Amino acid sequence: MSILEIIGGILIITGSLFLFLGALGIYRMPDVYNRLQAGTKATTLGAMSLILGVGFLMPGWILKILIIIIFIAYSNPISSHALARAMHLRKRFMFFKNEEIDAYKEIDKNNNPEK
Amino acid sequence: MNYIIYFSLTIMILGLILAAIRFVKGPTAGDRTVALDTMTIIGVSGIVLSSYLFNRYIYLDVALVYGVLGFIGVIVIARYLEKAL
Amino acid sequence: MIYLILTFILILLMIGAAVYAIWQKDLLYAVIASGIISLLLSIIFLILQAPDVALTEAAIGVALTTIIFIIAIRNTVRFEDEHDKKIKENKIIKPEEQ
Numbered sequence: 001m002s003i004l005e006i007i008g009g010i011l012i013i014t015g016s017l018f019l020f021l022g023a024l025g026i027y028r029m030p031d032v033y034n035r036l037q038a039g040t041k042a043t044t045l046g047a048m049s050l051i052l053g054v055g056f057l058m059p060g061w062i063l064k065i066l067i068i069i070i071f072i073a074y075s076n077p078i079s080s081h082a083l084a085r086a087m088h089l090r091k092r093f094m095f096f097k098n099e100e101i102d103a104y105k106e107i108d109k110n111n112n113p114e115k
Numbered sequence: 116m117n118y119i120i121y122f123s124l125t126i127m128i129l130g131l132i133l134a135a136i137r138f139v140k141g142p143t144a145g146d147r148t149v150a151l152d153t154m155t156i157i158g159v160s161g162i163v164l165s166s167y168l169f170n171r172y173i174y175l176d177v178a179l180v181y182g183v184l185g186f187i188g189v190i191v192i193a194r195y196l197e198k199a200l
Numbered sequence: 201m202i203y204l205i206l207t208f209i210l211i212l213l214m215i216g217a218a219v220y221a222i223w224q225k226d227l228l229y230a231v232i233a234s235g236i237i238s239l240l241l242s243i244i245f246l247i248l249q250a251p252d253v254a255l256t257e258a259a260i261g262v263a264l265t266t267i268i269f270i271i272a273i274r275n276t277v278r279f280e281d282e283h284d285k286k287i288k289e290n291k292i293i294k295p296e297e298q
Contacts, residue, residue: 012164019130024133051178072182
């Protein structure tokens with residue numbers, strides 16, 4: 001085994017473990033926001049690590065693999081942010097509730113002062 | 116090297132089953148949409164691993180299309196839930 | 201052998217999502233279930249050595265179908281029973297009522 005195959009194998013196992021932990025977090029967490037955090041951050045890291053590991057195993061494919069990684073790094077936080085904003089606007093159940101701190105309300109007040 | 120690939124595929128399909136359980140159980144629409152998002156990312160990773168396993172370069176295009184278009188459905192559902200579509 | 205078992209699990213998950221989409225009364229959840237069906241069907245097409253069909257299924261199923269169905273739900277009603285009730289009471293369905 002060459003050094004590239006060893007690095008690729010380690011990256012692939014790490015990525016698949018993070019994907020599984022993200023899905024386990026979706027199954028175990030108590031409310032929507034915790035599930036969103038576990039299901040988006042952990043799986044983004046896992047997917048990027050695993051795809052980069054395949055790039056180490058096959059050095060000829062590295063260009064398209066880098067394009068896939070860049071698109072995942074763009075698109076995944078966008079969808080997570082839009083979903084969290086929608087859930088906050090509908091006032092869903094929050095497990096760790098803090099009445100005093102609401103950063104989104106202050107930003108909204110700064111943008112529309114008449115409300 | 117093939118044992119590592121099979122181990123990773125097995126673990127990822129276990130994660131897919133956990134996300135599917137959350138999709139059936141989830142009380143609100145947000146939980147189900149999060150489950151869809153996670154299943155999309157796990158599917159993209161599985162397509163890339165299958166591309167290495169079958170040794171086909173053309174399979175990466177499917178993963179590329181999923182990476183580009185996979186978030187549009189989630190954004191449309193989120194905008195509908197805000198009643199702002 | 202392992203790959204065959206994993207493919208079988210994928211097929212079972214896809215059939216389960218399809219049955220869920222038929223039985224569910226809330227149409228928004230049925231649309232999300234159709235997104236899951238499209239994802240798993242695309243992976244199964246890829247395993248069956250048809251990457252062009254998988255590419256088309258990915259592009260149409262994940263983006264176009266979801267957008268069109270969500271716009272249709274926005275212009276009509278979200279629950280099935282609501283529609284039957286409004287037809288019984290001879291109400292005119294307005295788009296802003298949802």
